[in-house]
Amino acid sequence: MTTDPYYDDLETRSPEAREGALMARLPGLIAHAAAHAPGWARRLAGIDPRQVSSRKALAGLPVLRKSELKALQAAEPPFGGLTTVPTGRMGHVYLSPGPIFDPEGPGDDPFRSARALWAAGLRPGHVLQNCYSYHLTPGAWMTDLAARKLGCAVIPAGIGQTEQQIDVIRALRPDAYVGTPSFLRIIVEKARELGADIGSLQRAVVGAEALPPSLRSWFHAQGIATVLQTYGTADVGLIAYESEALDGMILDEELILEIVRPGTGEPVDDGEVGEVVVTSFNPTYPLIRFGTGDLSAVMSGTSPCGRTNVRIRGWMGRADQTCKVRGLFVHPGQVAEILARHPAVKRARLVITGEMANDAMTLRCEVDGGDDTLRSGLAESIRQVTKLRGEVAFVAPGALPNDGKVIEDARSYA
Numbered sequence: 001m002t003t004d005p006y007y008d009d010l011e012t013r014s015p016e017a018r019e020g021a022l023m024a025r026l027p028g029l030i031a032h033a034a035a036h037a038p039g040w041a042r043r044l045a046g047i048d049p050r051q052v053s054s055r056k057a058l059a060g061l062p063v064l065r066k067s068e069l070k071a072l073q074a075a076e077p078p079f080g081g082l083t084t085v086p087t088g089r090m091g092h093v094y095l096s097p098g099p100i101f102d103p104e105g106p107g108d109d110p111f112r113s114a115r116a117l118w119a120a121g122l123r124p125g126h127v128l129q130n131c132y133s134y135h136l137t138p139g140a141w142m143t144d145l146a147a148r149k150l151g152c153a154v155i156p157a158g159i160g161q162t163e164q165q166i167d168v169i170r171a172l173r174p175d176a177y178v179g180t181p182s183f184l185r186i187i188v189e190k191a192r193e194l195g196a197d198i199g200s201l202q203r204a205v206v207g208a209e210a211l212p213p214s215l216r217s218w219f220h221a222q223g224i225a226t227v228l229q230t231y232g233t234a235d236v237g238l239i240a241y242e243s244e245a246l247d248g249m250i251l252d253e254e255l256i257l258e259i260v261r262p263g264t265g266e267p268v269d270d271g272e273v274g275e276v277v278v279t280s281f282n283p284t285y286p287l288i289r290f291g292t293g294d295l296s297a298v299m300s301g302t303s304p305c306g307r308t309n310v311r312i313r314g315w316m317g318r319a320d321q322t323c324k325v326r327g328l329f330v331h332p333g334q335v336a337e338i339l340a341r342h343p344a345v346k347r348a349r350l351v352i353t354g355e356m357a358n359d360a361m362t363l364r365c366e367v368d369g370g371d372d373t374l375r376s377g378l379a380e381s382i383r384q385v386t387k388l389r390g391e392v393a394f395v396a397p398g399a400l401p402n403d404g405k406v407i408e409d410a411r412s413y414a
Contacts, residue, residue, distance in 0.1 A: 007118040010253040011307045018309065022256050023053050025281060032084065033286040039072065039081025040286065055267075058289065059258070063265040063277055065291035066235065067320065070098045079103055083285050090284065094138040096234040097329050097387070102138055105282040111138070111237030112252055113146035116230045119243045119250075119307075120205045122176060124151030129169060129201075131179030131187075132208070132327075134158050138234045139208060139327070143178045159183060162190045166198060173200040177224075180327045181206040181215055182358065188222050199223055205230060208327040209359075210315065212412070231315055233292055236280050240312055245304045248311035254281050257310055258289070259298055262319035265289065270298040275319040276312070293319050321407040323352050325359045330386050335406045338363070338381045344374055349400050350390070351408045359411065361390035370394035 006012055031049035033040035043062060052058055072080030078087065078101045087093060087103070091110065094102040104110050122128065128147050132139035134156055147154050155174055157165055165187055168174075177184050184204055191198045204219060207230040219227045228242040231249055239257075240249035251257050256279040258267050268274040276294045280287040295318065299311040321332045335350050346366040354360045363382060367374070375392045382390040 005305070006307070007115045008253075011115075011250075011309065013308065015302075015308055015310075018253070023055075026058065026256070026279070027051075027053050029279070029281055029286055030288060032283065033288060036084035037082050037286065039076060039079075040288070042081070044288075055256075055258070058256070058279065059265065059267055061265075061289050063260065063289045063291045064287065066100075066233070066293050067291075067322075069100045069235070073101055079285070082287075085284050092138070092141060094141070094234060095136040096138070098331070100234070102234040103285045104138070104141075105237075105284040109146045109149045110282075111142040111146065111232065112254055113142045113230070113232070113238045114149050115252060116228075116238055116241035117143070117146055117150060117152075117178075117205060119241055119305075120176070120228045121203055121226055121244070122147065122150060122152055122205070125153075126150075126176060127153045127155065127172060127174040128176045128178050129155045129157050129165070129172075129174040131157050131159060131165065131177060131183055142232065142237060143205070147178075162186055163194070166191050166194065166196050169198045169201065170196055175200060176203040176205065177201050178205045180208045181211045181219075181227075182209060182326060184219070184224075185215065185358075188219070188224075192222075202226065204228070207231065209324055210411070229314065231294075231312075233294075235285070236278055236287060236290060236292070237282075239276070239278060239292075240314075243303060243305040243307060247303055247305075248299045249314045250303055250305075250307050251310045251312065253309060255279065257298075257312070259296065259312075260291070262295070270300065273297045273316060291319075293322055295319055317409065321405060323407055323409045325352055325361060325386075325388055328387055330361070330388070330407060332406045334385045335363075337385050338378065341381050342374065342378055344368075344370075345378070346397055347400055349406055349408055351410055353410050354412070361386075361388060362393050363390055364393045364395055364400060366397045366400055367394050368397065 027049045030052050034044045083103050090103050092104040130143050134140040144154050203226040204224050211229050216227050231240045232238040238252045240251050258277040259274040260277050262275045276292045276296050295316040296312040302308045323330050339345050348365045351362050378392045
């Protein structure tokens with residue numbers, strides 16, 4: 001088994017060499033998108049791709065925000081005119097909350113996640129228990145395809161069925177868990193309750209939700225020696241990942257990163273918090289200045305692990321009011337959809353609480369009175385619209401703050 005800590009030589013090249021290579025590829029990406037994707041042809045009309053070979057020139061192009069995708073796809077199904085090949089030539093087509101359709105790019109690691117697994121110590125011959133969802137969303141496939149490229153075996157466990165998951169771990173002795181940190185915590189606690197030996201799990205690669213330092217420490221105390229985070233989106237794939245240095249998240253080698261002032265396309269100074277905007281060289285689904293809606297900041301210097309790419313501080317919240325709860329995004333528009341079904345509610349705020357990845361949602365509703373019928377109806381609407389369970393609390397008219405918020409993230413990340 002190889003002991004090389006780096007996935008390839010790209011990870012340790014000089015920052016100047018990396019920047020030069022990315023900028024040299026940029027005009028070709030823009031020309032390809034404009035020539036083969038009608039949506040991009042419209043967005044890039046009047047742009048000479050040959051002139052876009054620097055960060056300054058790139059910053060002059062419009063930002064395509066994730067929040068725009070739903071409307072673009074509705075106007076020009078299924079991908080808003082942003083893909084360069086017909087649907088029938090794609091390996092997989094996914095559906096993310098929104099709903100938003102996500103096309104899969106070419107190759108045996110289309111989301112480029114193998115790099116993150118390698119950084120976490122996964123090598124050929126290891127066995128992974130993949131506990132991301134395999135149902136419609138690309139979450140599980142991002143890891144599944146990457147792990148198989150590395151030469152690992154994958155147990156397609158999916159989500160839920162905690163006791164059955166534990167039975168599988170006991171029988172197959174996987175080396176690593178991949179999934180959300182909250183579900184790993186549930187598995188560990190249930191195994192402890194049952195007296196089940198899941199000690200084969202020495203590594204965990206987690207994502208799709210926050211990993212508070214306290215929860216990472218808790219996993220270490222339970223015997224899971226390595227717990228590292230990845231950060232990515234269904235549209236882009238892997239954006240950044242942790243190494244065992246645990247000093248920021250390292251940018252993937254196939255992306256150009258900008259941090260911009262939220263609501264604008266203006267890059268901010270290094271160290272300043274802003275919206276994560278990336279340009280991806282996916283030939284099937286080129287994304288040029290794609291605004292993720294996530295907040296982060298660039299860190300100074302390079303990682304002590306020897307990888308030389310830019311580091312970011314990880315996920316620091318949303319530029320809009322969208323929140324991720326138990327691996328799923330909850331949008332302000334979904335709150336509006338719930339309220340449209342229940343005209344008795346004058347105003348509402350969805351409050352997300354919890355700690356150590358134990359999220360809870362409560363829809364606080366301003367109503368005159370309110371009864372069990374309305375409460376149960378609202379709870380059912382929450383489940384139908386968000387695909388998550390939530391509580392309902394009634395408050396008097398005028399009790400909610402008049403600050404424009406419809407979603408409040410009140411979770412503890414200590």
